[in-house]
Structure formats: structure tokens, C-alpha cells
Amino acid sequence: MREKDTIGPLTLLRELIAFQKGKYAVRILGLTIYFLSPLLTTFLIKEIFEYLDGNPTINLGLWTIILLIPVIALVRIGVNIFNGIIEFMFVQSVQVLLRSNLLDGILEQPGANALMNSSPGEAISRFRGDSTEIAWYVSYTGYVLSYGLFFVISFSLMFQINSRATLLVTLPYLFVLLVIYKARNKQKEYRRVARRTAGQVTGMVGETFGAIQSIKVAGAENGIRRHFDSLGEKRRDASVKDSTFQAIIRGFGRMMLSFSSGILLFSVGQDMQAGTFSVGDFAFFIFLLGWMQGYINTLAELIPWQARASVSYQRMYRLIRGVREDSNPDELIETHEVHLKTPYEPRPHHVSNEMRNMKRLSVKGLSVSHGETESDFSLKNVSFDIKKGEYVAVVGKVGSGKTTLLRAVLGLLQVDRGEFYWNSERINQPSEFFVPPISSYTPQLPTLFSDSIRENLLMGLDKDEEEVVKATDLAILTEDLKDFENGLDTLIGPKGIKLSGGQKYRVAAARMLLRESELIVVDDLSSALDVKTEEQLWNGLFESKENTFLVVSHRPNVLRRADKIIVLHEGQLVASGKLDELIEKNEIMQEIWSTITKN
Numbered sequence: 271m272r273e274k275d276t277i278g279p280l281t282l283l284r285e286l287i288a289f290q291k292g293k294y295a296v297r298i299l300g301l302t303i304y305f306l307s308p309l310l311t312t313f314l315i316k317e318i319f320e321y322l323d324g325n326p327t328i329n330l331g332l333w334t335i336i337l338l339i340p341v342i343a344l345v346r347i348g349v350n351i352f353n354g355i356i357e358f359m360f361v362q363s364v365q366v367l368l369r370s371n372l373l374d375g376i377l378e379q380p381g382a383n384a385l386m387n388s389s390p391g392e393a394i395s396r397f398r399g400d401s402t403e404i405a406w407y408v409s410y411t412g413y414v415l416s417y418g419l420f421f422v423i424s425f426s427l428m429f430q431i432n433s434r435a436t437l438l439v440t441l442p443y444l445f446v447l448l449v450i451y452k453a454r455n456k457q458k459e460y461r462r463v464a465r466r467t468a469g470q471v472t473g474m475v476g477e478t479f480g481a482i483q484s485i486k487v488a489g490a491e492n493g494i495r496r497h498f499d500s501l502g503e504k505r506r507d508a509s510v511k512d513s514t515f516q517a518i519i520r521g522f523g524r525m526m527l528s529f530s531s532g533i534l535l536f537s538v539g540q541d542m543q544a545g546t547f548s549v550g551d552f553a554f555f556i557f558l559l560g561w562m563q564g565y566i567n568t569l570a571e572l573i574p575w576q577a578r579a580s581v582s583y584q585r586m587y588r589l590i591r592g593v594r595e596d597s598n599p600d601e602l603i604e605t606h607e608v609h610l611k612t613p614y615e616p617r618p619h620h621v622s623n624e625m626r627n628m629k630r631l632s633v634k635g636l637s638v639s640h641g642e643t644e645s646d647f648s649l650k651n652v653s654f655d656i657k658k659g660e661y662v663a664v665v666g667k668v669g670s671g672k673t674t675l676l677r678a679v680l681g682l683l684q685v686d687r688g689e690f691y692w693n694s695e696r697i698n699q700p701s702e703f704f705v706p707p708i709s710s711y712t713p714q715l716p717t718l719f720s721d722s723i724r725e726n727l728l729m730g731l732d733k734d735e736e737e738v739v740k741a742t743d744l745a746i747l748t749e750d751l752k753d754f755e756n757g758l759d760t761l762i763g764p765k766g767i768k769l770s771g772g773q774k775y776r777v778a779a780a781r782m783l784l785r786e787s788e789l790i791v792v793d794d795l796s797s798a799l800d801v802k803t804e805e806q807l808w809n810g811l812f813e814s815k816e817n818t819f820l821v822v823s824h825r826p827n828v829l830r831r832a833d834k835i836i837v838l839h840e841g842q843l844v845a846s847g848k849l850d851e852l853i854e855k856n857e858i859m860q861e862i863w864s865t866i867t868k869n
Contacts, residue, residue: 277599279576282583285603286364286408293360294412300353301416307346309420309427312557314339319550357409359610364405366608368586369397375590375601378701392469394476396589399465400582407579414572421565424558431551435537439559442529443566450519450570457515458577464512465581467505474501479764519570626707628788628818629693631656631679636688638671638678648674652688652843654836656789661812661819663829665862666838672822673714675838676791679820680704680711706785714793716778718766723751724758726766727781737784744810745780746803747773772799779807792821801825824866835859 287294314335321332330338376393428436478485478494485494541547587599636652649671656662664672677683679690681701690697697703718726727738738758742748750773754760762768762777769777775795782790790811795804808828811817821828829835829849837845837852837859845856852859 277583277603279580282404282579282603283408283411285600285605286367286404287411289367289603289605290360290363293356293363297353297356297360297409297412298416300349300356301413302419304346304349304353305416305420306423307342307349308561309424309558311339311342312554312561314342315557316550316554319553320548322549325548325550361402361405361409362610363608364408365401366610367605368401368404368602370606370608371602371604372397372401372586372590379590392473393589395465395469395472396582396586399468400586403582404579404586407575410572410575414568417565417568421562424562428555428558431554432537432541432547435541435547435555438533438537439555440562442533443562446566447569447573450573453515453519453574455577457512457519457574458581460508460512460515461574461578462581464505464508465585467501467508469585471498471501471505474498516574519574625693625695626788627693628658628708630658630691631789631818632689632691632694633679634689634691636675636678637686638674638683638688639686649678649841652838652841654834654843654846656818656820656834658788658818659816660833661831662821662834662836663832664820664822664836664838665824665829665859667858667862669840670838671841672838673793674841675836676711676793676820676822680709680791704789706787708787709789709791710782710785710787711791712775712778712782712793716774718762718769718774718777720762720764722756722759722761723754723777726762726777727758727784729781731784733784741780741783744783744807745776746806746810747776747780750776772803775799776803776807783811789818789820792819792823794822794824804828824862826863826867829863837862 317328317330317335318332320327321335328335425436425440474497478498485491542549542552583599583602586602590601632653632655634653636649638649652671652675654662664675666672674683678685678688679700681699681704685700690700692703692708724738727741739748742751742758751757751760760768766774766777776799779792779795782792795807799807804825805827808831811819812831823829832849834846835849835852836843837856839858844858845852849863853863
């Protein structure tokens with residue numbers, strides 16, 4: 271585990287405030303007006319009592335003072351509405367920044383390990399709950415600062431009226447702050463457990479919805495229900511402890527208000543009898559004590575909230591940390607433009623024409639491990655070249671590293687050692703480079719979304735109907751579409767549940783072909799397609815001599831067409847060449863060929 275999983279709360283505040291400093295400053299100004307207005311109201315109420323005593327300090331007239339109070343209230347309402355709008359814009363901007371950086375961090379992970387530290391449900395919890403926690407915490411600090419100014423001014427006015435009474439009634443609040451500060455670590459622990467258990471429940475819900483068919487086939491409904499109940503119990507216990515602890519802290523602060531009021535009565539009784547402390551002064555003190563107690567409650571919220579925000583930031587960072595040694599907790603607060611009113615413009619994948627025009631892909635010394643020892647390597651020192659227009663097949667026994675090889679080349683796995691060269695230029699970030707229009711990939715288990723077939727093909731790509739039809743023809747999908755009531759616009763359900771295994775694979779193949787990439791990477795078509803359909807698909811693909819293929823396949827007719835076959839055994843490249851040559855000279859290939867031709 272890395273030494274640093276988060277950043278300091280002051281750094282978090284400084285960077286996020288600086289990100290939206292204009293909105294934050296306007297919010298501070300609005301809140302300052304909002305909090306100073308009751309101070310003015312309190313002063314006017316004091317003057318009403320002074321008028322009744324016959325000792326007014328201002329000459330506005332009693333009715334003028336009375337009419338000013340509702341005017342100030344109306345102004346305060348208007349300012350409060352304005353503050354609400356600014357606060358919403360500020361919080362939304364911070365949330366968008368955190369969520370977009372979190373998404374970028376996930377996408378920068380090797381694809382196969384993008385969510386290695388959590389389930390999809392827990393990831394959603396961090397996108398939603400944790401980013402909201404941080405955004406509102408940062409916004410709340412503006413509330414505390416403005417309220418703090420009110421507190422200082424109120425304390426100064428009270429101190430000028432009666433310094434001894436002011437100090438006495440303030441002491442209980444200082445004691446409350448000390449208790450809250452001492453309890454901050456306990457609050458942090460309660461919140462960490464509450465957030466973790468909430469994420470587990472969310473993750474369980476997501477996984478259950480995605481595996482309903484498997485659950486019913488296995489007759490596991492009762493077991494799933496019991497497990498869900500168990501997670502719910504843990505979440506409830508954690509939430510109750512978290513909420514109860516906060517309620518105790520808030521109740522303790524309110525109790526101090528009554529205690530301070532009692533102290534005030536005892537401390538100013540003699541002064542009131544002597545006439546040095548008027549009824550107006552007493553009303554002024556009592557009114558401001560309530561507001562000062564409110565500020566103590568505000569601080570009581572801020573101290574544990576700071577701990578909770580720190581927990582949330584740590585959870586978000588752990589989601590993107592993954593296996594990257596160069597990751598930095600500051601990634602989540604890197605500032606950039608956010609879009610609240612206009613559509614988000616995706617960053618284009620710029621590839622020069624020279625780079626797009628493939629001439630050769632070279633892989634040198636590729637090694638991928640799934641453990642710490644030499645025996646844990648899935649691939650060991652694999653090197654090969656692919657020239658433009660070649661069809662290169664990868665073969666090997668089960669567990670030899672075929673799928674790992676494809677994923678590693680595409681940057682979907684963390685590589686321990688190895689270099690990649692495209693047209694003699696080294697590629698330092700395979701995961702960012704090997705995407706359309708450089709390469710397209712269809713895995714053994716393609717992912718489809720709960721949308722129409724058309725949207726699953728395009729996924730935001732701007733293609734006309736003719737191009738879509740051409741891709742479905744090449745993928746041998748056109749005849750299947752005729753059986754669907756809405757054709758390309760047929761909704762296929764979660765994970766394409768309405769499609770057969772072969773149809774899912776052909777939809778994924780059509781999606782791949784629509785990208786018109788230089789390098790087409792396919793992992794074992796035969797796992798989902800029958801021999802005839804697969805042969806038709808390859809015949810269509812081979813019509814274009816511009817395409818270059820890197821595929822895993824054990825079909826005899828496919829291997830006969832291959833320009834080069836790479837033979838893997840226990841993670842090592844043991845031979846490469848044409849089919850006839852390999853059958854003649856390599857024992858592993860002889861064994862593989864014997865097995866597949868018998869079947």
C-alpha cells in the first residue's frame with residue numbers, strides 16, 4: 271500500500287475554493303449580509319426596550335424602528351434566495367470536477383483492472399455520495415467563515431456592554447468545542463464504516479440485478495435474500511452509530527445554551543439592580559446567545575464533517591489508484607473547465623495521418639505477471655512483429671496466455687516489462703494509443719448495454735445508415751435483424767439478455783468494424799459462433815486487404831489463412847511461422863493441430 275492515500279484537508283479546501291473562487295467570494299459576501307442582518311435586528315429590538323425604559327440611544331422614533339425590522343427580514347429572505355442559487359452552482363461545479371477527474375482516473379487504468387479495488391456498485395457510491403460529501407463540506411466552510419464574522423462582532427458588542435458576563439457565558443461553548451475536537455477521530459471512524467457498508471449494499475444491489483438469471487437457475491433466491499439482509503443489518507448499525515454520535519454532539523451544544531443563559535442570569539442580577547445593565551442589554555444578550563450557540567453548532571458540524579470529507583476523498587482516490595505506481599492523490603482536484611449549462615465536449619483522440627497509416631507493430635520483451643515471483647508470470651519475454659495487411663493468429667493450450675497477450679498489447683493490462691513500437695515509434699501509453707482509429711477489439715465476452723442494437727453499435731459514433739448496414743452485413747447480423755420487430759432499434763435488455771450468445775458476439779463484431787481501425791483484434795470467435803457462421807464472418811473480413819488482424823483462434827480453416835501463427839506455451843512464445851512449417855517442426859503446434867482436427 272502506498273504511504274499516501276489522501277491529501278490534507280487544508281489542501282483540499284484551498285484547491286477546490288481556488289477552482290471556484292469567484293462563486294465562493296460572492297457566497298461569502300451574501301452570507302455575511304445574511305448573518306449581519308439579524309445583528310442589526312437584535313440591535314433594533316434592544317432599542318425598542320430602551321425606548322420603553324425611556325433611554326433611547328438613537329433618534330429614529332419607535333414606529334420607524336418597528337417598521338425597519340420586517341424590511342430587514344425581507345432583505346434577508348432575498349439574500350438567502352440568492353445565496354441558495356450561488357451555493358447550488360458552486361456545489362455542482364465542485365461535484366462535476368471531482369466526478370470527471372474520478373472518471374478520467376478510472377479510464378486511465380488498464381481496462382482489465384479499472385475497478386480492481388471495488389465493485390461497480392461501490393464505485394457508483396463514490397461517484398454519488400463521496401463527491402457530494404466533499405462538495406458540500408467545501409461550501410459549508412463559507413457558511414462557517416461568514417457566521418464566524420457575526421460571532422466576532424457579536425462578542426465584541428457584548429464585551430463592551432459587560433465584559434465579565436460575556437466571558438462567563440462564552441466558557442461553556444469553548445468546552446463544547448474542546449469535546450467535539452477530541453471526538454473527531456471517533457466520528458471519522460463511524461463515518462468510514464457507514465460509507466463502506468452503504469457501498470457494500472449498493473454493490474450487492476447492482477450485482478444482483480446483473481445476475482438474476484444465474485440466481486434463479488441456481489435456486490439461490492433465499493441465500494441472496496439472507497446475504498442482503500446481513501449487509502442491510504451492518505449498514506443500519508453503522509448508520510445508527512454515525513447518526514447517534516452526531517446527535518449527541520448537537521444535543522450537547524444545545525444543552526450549553528441553557529447553561530449559558532443560567533450563567534447570564536446569575537452574573538448580571540446585581541448589575542440590573544444597580545441600573546448598569548438594562549432590560550434592553552439583557553434582551554440583547556439573550557438574543558445573541560442563541561445565535562452564538564448556533565455558531566458553536568456550526569463548528570460542531572464542521573469538525574466531524576472535515577473528517578468525513580477526508581474519508582470520502584480517500585475512498586475516491588483508492589478507486590483510481592489501482593496498480594499505477596505514478597498515481598497521485600492530487601489527481602482528483604486537478605482543475606479544468608466544467609460544463610453546467612452546455613454539453614460536455616469529449617476530448618478528441620488526435621492521431622496524425624502518418625501514425626494512423628499502419629506499417630508495422632512491434633512488441634519486444636513483453637512480460638505480464640499476476641503475482642510476485644517468476645512462476646507467477648502470465649507472459650514472459652514475448653516478442654513479435656505484425657506488418658500491415660497481415661493476419662496473425664495466436665494459438666496455445668488453455669492457460670497459455672493468449673487472452674493476456676491481446677489485452678497486454680492493447681494496454682488493458684498492467685505490463686511489467688516490454689516495449690511497443692508503431693511504425694518504428696515507441697508507444698509509451700498503450701492504453702491511450704491502441705483505441706479507434708488505431709485498433710478495435712472484440713473480447714471473448716463482449717459487453718452490451720441495455721439499449722437498442724443501433725446504440726450498442728454506434729456508442730456515440732457519427733455514422734450514416736449505409737455504414738451501419740455494411741458493418742452488420744460483414745458481421746453476418748443482417749438476417750437476424752429481420753427477425754426482430756424493430757430491427758436495429760430493438761431494445762436488447764441488460765447485458766444483451768434478449769440476444770443469443772452468437773448474436774451478442776456479432777453485434778460486438780459489427781461495433782468493432784464500424785470503427786474502421788488499422789488493427790483489428792479478436793479473441794476467439796469460435797467460442798460463440800458455429801463453424802459456418804464464423805467462416806462467413808471471416809470471408810467478409812478478408813475481402814478488404816487493408817485490414818490487419820491479431821486474433822486468437824483454433825479453427826483449422828482460419829489457421830490455414832494466417833500469414834503468421836504465434837504459438838504460446840506457459841506464457842512463452844515457443845514458435846511462430848506459417849501453419850505447415852509449424853506442424854512440421856514444433857511439437858506444441860503438432861499437439862494443438864491434432865486436437866483441433868480431431869474435433
